[in-house]
Amino acid sequence: MEVKIIIQSAEERTDLEEAVSHLIGANWPEFMNYDAVAEQYWDKLYEPGFSRFQKFAILQQGQEERLVGMLNSVPFPWKHHSLEQLPDEGWDAVLHAGGEAKGKQKANMLSALSVTVDPGFRGQNIPDLLINGLKQTARDEGLEGLVVPVRPSLKSKYPLQDFVEYCGWKNEKGEPFDPWLRTHCRLGAKIIKPALRSMEIYGTLEQWQEWAGMKFPQSGEYIIPGGLVPLVVDAEKQTAYYIEPNLWVFHSLD
Numbered sequence: 001m002e003v004k005i006i007i008q009s010a011e012e013r014t015d016l017e018e019a020v021s022h023l024i025g026a027n028w029p030e031f032m033n034y035d036a037v038a039e040q041y042w043d044k045l046y047e048p049g050f051s052r053f054q055k056f057a058i059l060q061q062g063q064e065e066r067l068v069g070m071l072n073s074v075p076f077p078w079k080h081h082s083l084e085q086l087p088d089e090g091w092d093a094v095l096h097a098g099g100e101a102k103g104k105q106k107a108n109m110l111s112a113l114s115v116t117v118d119p120g121f122r123g124q125n126i127p128d129l130l131i132n133g134l135k136q137t138a139r140d141e142g143l144e145g146l147v148v149p150v151r152p153s154l155k156s157k158y159p160l161q162d163f164v165e166y167c168g169w170k171n172e173k174g175e176p177f178d179p180w181l182r183t184h185c186r187l188g189a190k191i192i193k194p195a196l197r198s199m200e201i202y203g204t205l206e207q208w209q210e211w212a213g214m215k216f217p218q219s220g221e222y223i224i225p226g227g228l229v230p231l232v233v234d235a236e237k238q239t240a241y242y243i244e245p246n247l248w249v250f251h252s253l254d
Contacts, residue, residue: 146250
């Protein structure tokens with residue numbers, strides 16, 4: 001029986017909503033569902049005009065299909081001449097810019113937002129297929145380039161390490177130590193700069209205790225499951241916040 005992985009868009013596959021929700025829910029920290037910008041604009045990604053930029057990796061085995069990976073992205077208007085001017089607010093900034101411009105202003109740049117792969121299918125080049133598929137759509141749409149606020153995949157194991165220093169770590173081959181950053185570089189990405197306030201998530205202490213599955217008895221910084229940096233807790237005000245750093249990279253469409 002032939003087994004293959006094909007790449008299709010959310011525009012082509014409107015039948016995968018439940019599978020998409022399950023794949024994301026099973027593979028991302030719960031607190032990342034409560035970014036205020038995502039709560040406002042995420043659903044727009046699946047609307048006409050944006051849905052072709054959401055890519056699905058679908059395993060086909062005979063008559064059976066299974067969603068094994070996906071990539072979310074957003075087109076947005078970019079007026080600057082230098083990529084060094086990419087916003088420090090990274091992920092939040094591009095999703096907000098794309099969401100606000102939809103139907104009002106023409107986008108000329110594309111930003112990937114997340115890549116999710118079923119753990120049982122990691123190491124099978126699914127991110128490469130998704131990114132290359134997205135780049136082709138960007139070319140077809142006449143966009144100028146693809147940027148990514150990269151969330152380094154192993155940084156959560158080193159939450160106390162300085163983010164910029166971590167991103168500079170190399171493996172024995174002189175490539176980036178972080179496997180997700182390494183994947184982008186192998187696909188030809190150019191590292192631009194950190195986005196140190198890429199995603200900001202605020203909540204009450206009660207909310208954060210539920211999201212993290214932990215208690216926070218006093219004020220201070222706490223290492224939380226899946227967090228790239230510590231959570232900052234103010235017990236007196238009964239609030240906490242998490243500000244995630246990412247790393248801007250650029251993929252040429254040439």
